[in-house]
Amino acid sequence: MSTYIIRRLLGIIPLLFGITVVSFFIIRLAPGKPVAVEQSLNPRVSPELRLRLEKQFGLDKPLHVQYLIWMKQIVRLDFGRSYIDSRPVMEKIAERIPLTLGLNLAALVLIFLIAVPLGVRSAIKADSAFDHSVTFLSFLFFAAPTFWLALLFMQFFSIQLGWFPISGLTSLDFEYFSAWGKAGDSIRHLFLPVFVAAIGGFAGLTRYMRSNMIEALRQPYIATARAKGLPESAVLYSHALRNALLPVVTILGLSIPGLLGGSVIFESIFALPGIGRLFYEAVMTRDYPLIMAEVVITAVLTMLGNLIADISYACVDPRISYKER
Amino acid sequence: MTNYFAYLNLKRLPALLVVFLLAVILPIVRAAWGFAQEPDRGDAIVSGSIADASTLIPILASDSASSEVCGLLYNGLVKYDKDLQLVGDLAESWEIQDEGLTIVFHLRRNVVWHDGRPFTARDVEFTYQKLIDPQVRTPYGGDFERVKALEVPDEFTVRVTYKEAFAPALSSWGMPILPRHVLEKEDLNTTRFARQPIGLGPYRFKSWKTQEKIELISNPAYFEHQPFIDRAIYRVIPDVSTIFLELQTQGLDSAGLTPLQFTRQTDTAFFKTHYRKFRLPSFTYVYLGYNLDHPFFRDKKVRQALNHAVDKDEIIRIVHLGLGTVCTGPFIPGSWAYNDRVKPAAFAPALARQLLAEAGWRDTDADGWLDKEGKPFSFTVITNQGNEERIRSAEIIQRRLKEIGVEMKIKVLEWSVFIHQFVNKRKFEAVILGWSLPREPDNFDIWHSSKTREGEFNFVGYSNPEVDTALVEARKIFDPEKRKIYYQRVHQLLYEDQPYMFLYVPDSLSVLHNRFRGVKPAPAGIGYNFIDWWVEKSRQRYRLTP
Numbered sequence: 098m099s100t101y102i103i104r105r106l107l108g109i110i111p112l113l114f115g116i117t118v119v120s121f122f123i124i125r126l127a128p129g130k131p132v133a134v135e136q137s138l139n140p141r142v143s144p145e146l147r148l149r150l151e152k153q154f155g156l157d158k159p160l161h162v163q164y165l166i167w168m169k170q171i172v173r174l175d176f177g178r179s180y181i182d183s184r185p186v187m188e189k190i191a192e193r194i195p196l197t198l199g200l201n202l203a204a205l206v207l208i209f210l211i212a213v214p215l216g217v218r219s220a221i222k223a224d225s226a227f228d229h230s231v232t233f234l235s236f237l238f239f240a241a242p243t244f245w246l247a248l249l250f251m252q253f254f255s256i257q258l259g260w261f262p263i264s265g266l267t268s269l270d271f272e273y274f275s276a277w278g279k280a281g282d283s284i285r286h287l288f289l290p291v292f293v294a295a296i297g298g299f300a301g302l303t304r305y306m307r308s309n310m311i312e313a314l315r316q317p318y319i320a321t322a323r324a325k326g327l328p329e330s331a332v333l334y335s336h337a338l339r340n341a342l343l344p345v346v347t348i349l350g351l352s353i354p355g356l357l358g359g360s361v362i363f364e365s366i367f368a369l370p371g372i373g374r375l376f377y378e379a380v381m382t383r384d385y386p387l388i389m390a391e392v393v394i395t396a397v398l399t400m401l402g403n404l405i406a407d408i409s410y411a412c413v414d415p416r417i418s419y420k421e422r
Numbered sequence: 423m424t425n426y427f428a429y430l431n432l433k434r435l436p437a438l439l440v441v442f443l444l445a446v447i448l449p450i451v452r453a454a455w456g457f458a459q460e461p462d463r464g465d466a467i468v469s470g471s472i473a474d475a476s477t478l479i480p481i482l483a484s485d486s487a488s489s490e491v492c493g494l495l496y497n498g499l500v501k502y503d504k505d506l507q508l509v510g511d512l513a514e515s516w517e518i519q520d521e522g523l524t525i526v527f528h529l530r531r532n533v534v535w536h537d538g539r540p541f542t543a544r545d546v547e548f549t550y551q552k553l554i555d556p557q558v559r560t561p562y563g564g565d566f567e568r569v570k571a572l573e574v575p576d577e578f579t580v581r582v583t584y585k586e587a588f589a590p591a592l593s594s595w596g597m598p599i600l601p602r603h604v605l606e607k608e609d610l611n612t613t614r615f616a617r618q619p620i621g622l623g624p625y626r627f628k629s630w631k632t633q634e635k636i637e638l639i640s641n642p643a644y645f646e647h648q649p650f651i652d653r654a655i656y657r658v659i660p661d662v663s664t665i666f667l668e669l670q671t672q673g674l675d676s677a678g679l680t681p682l683q684f685t686r687q688t689d690t691a692f693f694k695t696h697y698r699k700f701r702l703p704s705f706t707y708v709y710l711g712y713n714l715d716h717p718f719f720r721d722k723k724v725r726q727a728l729n730h731a732v733d734k735d736e737i738i739r740i741v742h743l744g745l746g747t748v749c750t751g752p753f754i755p756g757s758w759a760y761n762d763r764v765k766p767a768a769f770a771p772a773l774a775r776q777l778l779a780e781a782g783w784r785d786t787d788a789d790g791w792l793d794k795e796g797k798p799f800s801f802t803v804i805t806n807q808g809n810e811e812r813i814r815s816a817e818i819i820q821r822r823l824k825e826i827g828v829e830m831k832i833k834v835l836e837w838s839v840f841i842h843q844f845v846n847k848r849k850f851e852a853v854i855l856g857w858s859l860p861r862e863p864d865n866f867d868i869w870h871s872s873k874t875r876e877g878e879f880n881f882v883g884y885s886n887p888e889v890d891t892a893l894v895e896a897r898k899i900f901d902p903e904k905r906k907i908y909y910q911r912v913h914q915l916l917y918e919d920q921p922y923m924f925l926y927v928p929d930s931l932s933v934l935h936n937r938f939r940g941v942k943p944a945p946a947g948i949g950y951n952f953i954d955w956w957v958e959k960s961r962q963r964y965r966l967t968p
């Protein structure tokens with residue numbers, strides 16, 4: 098097992114190299130240039146200053162030289178400074194991670210808490226009124242645009258009922274609250290975002306869970322289990338469900354890179370300082386160091402996610418093993 | 423004895439009257455005028471902003487969010503007052519000597535930085551050195567490279583000598599001054615100071631949470647007086663719909679509105695009880711610029727014809743719901759440089775068609791489009807993505823031009839591509855864009871015929887020797903009364919030449935919680951006397967420390 102893991106980890110290196118080469122060149126060859134100082138087309142900014150800045154950023158050098166310089170920094174884990182505010186790129190990303198990660202984890206947990214029982218129940222009662230209404234609702238929420246749902250919920254829960262704040266992370270007097278007050282305040286602020294994020298995501302997983310469960314219930318070993326007189330709950334939950342859950346592990350692994358991903362629209366509506374807006378703005382302003390850091394992070398997380406999914410397969414499914422033959 | 427008494431009584435009568443006046447009538451009068459009591463201290467103002475600041479070092483900031491926050495943290499030597507007149511700020515007074523070659527500033531003596539150290543002429547010298555340092559990434563070096571020498575004869579005098587007389591120089595000293603003692607040994611591009619600034623303005627920096635909020639606290643030692651409102655908080659809310667919902671729970675005290683929100687959605691009882699709406703000119707204008715090297719647009723008559731073919735009032739009515747004014751030139755309407763005698767051209771499609779016919783454009787093949795020498799009059803206008811107002815204006819112009827037989831196609835481009843591949847390289851036929859209208863009217867970089875290299879701002883390729891001369895001459899004269907003759911002439915010539923089809927000056931629409939008192943709209947807007955705003959104790963919503 099451990100040799101397998103080491104082999105996979107080593108395999109990441111050439112793959113990562115390839116990904117960075119391709120994305121580096123695509124981003125540089127795309128039309129447009131960094132727009133740090135001329136966001137507003139400012140007549141006070143002379144063309145000389147722009148040339149001077151390009152020189153300071155090293156953008157006047159040939160592309161392959163720029164790549165080598167970047168690579169040299171990367172191996173020392175130095176991702177450079179942003180063109181926009183000259184802050185270290187890693188510092189800019191790091192300050193966004195806790196919120197993005199926390200929000201996505203909370204939403205993921207909520208999604209599983211809703212989707213797994215709903216899917217299982219729909220499968221057991223396939224084609225019942227319950228099943229149909231779950232199907233209807235999942236498709237409805239899946240199809241509804243997040244920003245629209247978010248605005249509706251804000252209007253209803255925040256303005257009409259006054260239960261939750263509309264946007265932001267904390268109240269203005271947050272620093273003067275007690276520890277409990279702070280916790281309560283954070284939960285109140287994060288409730289709507291997590292809820293809206295989960296509502297868009299649970300639909301897919303519910304459908305997935307339902308079809309897996311139906312598939313599992315059709316298997317001969319379920320008939321055998323029933324035939325040998327096991328109670329129905331044991332048949333459903335220890336035989337069918339365990340097998341139906343196996344593919345879900347893959348989904349968990351694949352959602353790891355997503356944990357650090359963000360959505361521009363979602364973060365804008367709730368005024369949350371997440372990672373999605375950071376990278377959207379980086380792309381719009383051609384903030385190359387920041388874009389490349391994001392590419393590297395996403396690539397590494399995706400590959401690690403795949404690896405973790407493969408390993409956990411072996412753990413939960415005795416039929417799969419990565420032993421050296 | 424009785425006499426004496428009577429005498430006393432008579433003698434006292436005027437005094438009694440005065441006392442009576444002071445005690446009874448004056449408060450009534452004062453109450454009616456709205457300044458019944460001494461301003462109360464306390465409370466906070468929470469403003470919504472769609473973008474976060476990028477740096478709080480004002481000489482590096484080129485975005486409006488950063489500049490707005492810096493405006494409360496720092497001061498310059500001069501500033502524009504409520505009537506857009508240049509007055510002293512950190513400089514108590516100044517003299518212009520040697521026919522405009524030298525400006526001597528006399529600084530205020532009672533000013534201290536937020537850390538308690540005194541402000542001196544050395545800070546001005548330091549800021550100047552940073553502005554002209556090629557290593558510092560400041561966009562504002564240009565105006566200061568004209569300085570021949572900056573001397574500090576004593577701690578409170580700054581003597582600036584220019585290579586040649588340069589009138590815009592005076593307003594360039596509105597540039598906020600930085601503290602030398604804090605920044606002397608720092609690299610300005612990367613210093614932590616950008617996120618923990620020390621200024622000398624009416625507010626001190628308290629905290630900055632990226633993309634969330636920036637909080638400032640009133641400065642008790644501010645040289646004018648301590649502001650009455652304790653805290654100024656800027657909340658970053660990128661979405662205008664969310665800003666609007668926040669207003670509905672009184673979560674924000676001040677925010678900008680869209681024309682639709684201003685006219686239709688804020689007419690409710692709730693908004694009338696809690697907020698005050700403001701409609702002020704925005705100091706920007708929107709235009710359609712022609713590439714004057716393009717064969718279609720070389721002829722002035724064609725450009726004048728197109729100007730007659732488009733109804734600007736219609737654009738304002740549809741795109742801005744009537745909240746704006748027709749633009750006739752690149753100066754602030756009503757300011758001293760603005761020429762009132764330039765009247766907007768009438769909307770007259772028949773006249774437009776006649777002018778085009780005189781220029782040789784006729785519909786010879788009867789296909790509905792004008793043509794000349796076998797070429798149909800068809801061109802493409804480009805504009806940037808994300809600005810709905812410009813795109814909608816383009817659509818209205820497109821329809822009006824179609825009516826006179828001119829085809830205009832619209833292409834919308836992402837900002838970075840739009841600027842670098844098209845505008846800077848002058849690869850366009852026509853472009854819809856906007857300029858801001860600075861308080862200093864010098865327009866040299868936009869209209870002088872020398873400013874047409876790649877990346878410069880006369881990208882339409884305008885060249886009129888008379889405008890060139892006027893722009894150069896106007897820069898040498900400090901007296902607005904004499905200077906305005908040149909700018910008013912420039913205004914007139916530009917409208918005649920039509921290098922741009924000047925479209926409109928949109929109104930800036932905003933809303934402010936009505937608990938704030940002392941707000942007095944003026945040509946400069948409402949923010950100019952922010953330190954005098956206050957809230958009655960009973961209506962205050964936020965406390966400094968519970």
